[in-house]
Amino acid sequence: MVLTRFVRNQLIIFTIASIVGVAVMIFSYMQLPTLLGVGKIKVTLELPAAGGLYRFSNVTYRGVQIGEVREVTLTENGAEAKLILDTSPKIPADLQAEVRSVSAVGEQYVDLRP
Incomplete structure (x- = not known):
């Protein structure tokens, strides 16, 4: 299956946004600054x-x-x-x-x- 350049760029942006969103949720939920002593x-x-x-x-x-x-x-x-x-x-x-x-x-x- 061949992806067009536009679809490929959308998938890359979606993947990056998803990773950042999950990282922020984990960071907030686990209260990492508190665990790290900040x-x-x-x-x-x-x-x-x-x-x-x-x-x-x-x-x-x-x-x-x-x-x-x-x-x-x-x-x-x-x-x-x-x-x-x-x-x-x-x-x-x-x-x-x-x-x-x-x-x-x-x-x-x-x-x-x-």
Whole structure:
């Protein structure tokens, strides 16, 4: 089957547009920038005790969730938590961090306060 030049060009344009469209959908659906760490800050928090903190616990700043705990390890002086924080909103460097409970028997989270 012989394709005319016009049909061949249309097929090439359609193929390129389809590939770009699928790539954009995959990029958006999988949230690749988030997975690759774009727009995130890595912070290490030293605590006197882990206090029930675990991986994927929430991190809040003024009541708004801004990240999560990625890892909790024991150290000689207590515990160390590695946090992944969003770059927005802007977060000051001189904060107080507390491990708090959602409720009396609820899960623990890290609360950052100015």
